[in-house]
Amino acid sequence: MKRYTIFVITENFIGILNRITIIFTRRGINIDALTASESRLEGIHRITIEVTASEDTVIQLVNQIEKIIDVIKAFYHEDESVVYQEIALYKIPVSRLDGGLEKIIRQHNAKIIAAEPDFVVLELTGHKEQTQELLEILKGYGLLEFARSGRVAVAKRMLTIDSFVK
């Protein structure tokens, strides 16, 4: 079992996400995270799926995803061959700030993106290990809310999707 990133290049078609997730559900495989967005090309969407599975399973998932009529192309990568980021937001009550926050923000390269009378919101962008580390620390500060995005990623190899979209 290993962590893989699956990229799916699709037409912007209602229900496509449903068709993709069914393939995982059928085999009882959990999707660790999923992000969908428009691509560089108009009308083409890209979906990034993070999954922990064996390579044989990932190959079959990718083949079955690619079989979906409105999917243009699907590939998979190991962590080493993608550049990826996740974003995390942390909401902390002002009442719990004890002067230690500055150090934490500096050490983790986090940002304050909102400050309200009752709470502040920190943002950290990075790999899951990094956002998780900050989460553990901020739990000691009465963390009110935490949200983390799925992975956004680009492949390291020099291949663009244009060749599949003719």
Place this chain on the structure above:
Amino acid sequence: MKDSMIRGADIVVRSLIAENAEIIFGYPGGAIMPVYDALHDYHDQLRHVLTRHEQGAIHAAQGYARVSGKVGVCIATSGPGATNLITGLADAQIDSTPLVCITGQVASHLLGTDAFQETDVVGISMPGTKWNIQVRRVEDIAPAIAKGFYIAKSGRPGPVLIDITKDAQTNFGEFNYEPCLGFRSYRTHIPIEKTAIQEAAFLINMAKRPYVLFGQGVVLGQAEAELKSFLEKSGIPAACTLLGSGALSEDHPNYVGKLGMHGNYAPNLLTNQCDVLIAVGMRFDDRVTGDLKRYAKQAKVIHLELDPAEINKNVKCEVAVLGSCKDSLELLTQAVKENSYPEWMAKFQKLADEENATVIQPDLMPTKNGLTMGEVIHRVNQYKADDAILVTDVGQHQMIAWRYFNYKKPRTQVTSGGLGTMGFALPAALGAQMYDFSRQVVCVVGDGGIQMTIQELGTIMQTKAPVKIVLLNNNFLGMVRQWQQMFFDKRYSFTELDNPDFIKIAEAYNIQAQKVTERGDLQEAIEDMLIHDGPYFLEVVVEKEDNVFPMIATGCSVEEVRLS
């Protein structure tokens, strides 16, 4: 509004006509009523068959598609009409049958409000369709139907569902039909890789005991002639899957029999003795392979397959030749040496003789009192036409009929293979017969399965489709009973049936019927049935507790196929 504008419902019907649909199977209801209203105007161009249940409609469309090679079409209303199609969709999906199913949907302003007969049929049918779409605007109807037909019949065929809201059916729009010729996210033609052919030919040319397994892909790809040429040049023995039957005449010298749980003895056993296994248009279903961990481990596997998702899915292959087997078989035939394998062939013959003595003779020429299912099929074989179509349901009778029906022509086999849908046969036989009234269509069905869709006798009565129904009645859900006998200590839990008087039922539907209980009456009854002009219902009371052999029990290896 311009004069040239027509109702969405008319666009539906005219699009079907533009796709050369000749016949559709369906059942009306509220949300599809505008289309039914339109059908009234086009009944001379597009025939509609009113089934007695939507499941009957879709199985009939499947039967029609399987024998014609064309796209089967069925229509149903929203809600329960649409959900009644689901079994047929799943069946067509797993057996790669091209279908276009059109369902009515509540008006678009009611979507998502739990309106009367509203159901999310696009959501429900998603896993059981190759593609589906909801159409809410009149201008989207014709493009959706064009795309639907293209997707259903191209590549690896499959079912498509098009859900059309009632307002889209009643609104007016222009009709300019443009057939779909392809689109960027869906590639149907895969050029054959020359290196794959060379690698495959190299393995084949070096082989001492090569072995071909062929499936329905040969029929779907219309590669019957290419398969025959390949086998004749290479001299390789060949066995077929359930749905591959008919792709090669059983009289062909290279043909060695059938694969799978109840296939023939030699083809299963020798799978684990070949050195090169050439799989053509088949998907290594678990009913073919038995225990995968002990399946053909000694062999180098070559897989000729159109669907990339099938490669290495169940059996890892040495060489994958992606693309239509019509193309790859032709190239492979050029690349292989002329050869013959007399010793290898003799092994098949020796085991076939063993099966013949232990299983086939007692099945076909029984000496015991009760009638066997095998002898009924044997008699049908003696009197049927060469191009007779056999439609079967699911269970013991299906396996027996498949084993003993002598297939000679492609598209003469209609059965529910992958899904194993009881109740499939009667409506599927009706659909097959609707394609061509002049062909012999023999529907072999059990007493369990026929009662799942027995209402379609009404459709047979109304259409006068001359289907020959052979009911093999053992008053049991025979296949389940066989498993209970073999694997559950003969605990016959809910498998014995108190059956109605089937003859009275058939006669109530105005279908000529006869019941046979004695061996002496069988031959004449079958002759009577086959020469009868019109539908015929023959009930044969067979031995209650007969078993189907050979058998590979669940979890066993192909080499553990048993004769008793």
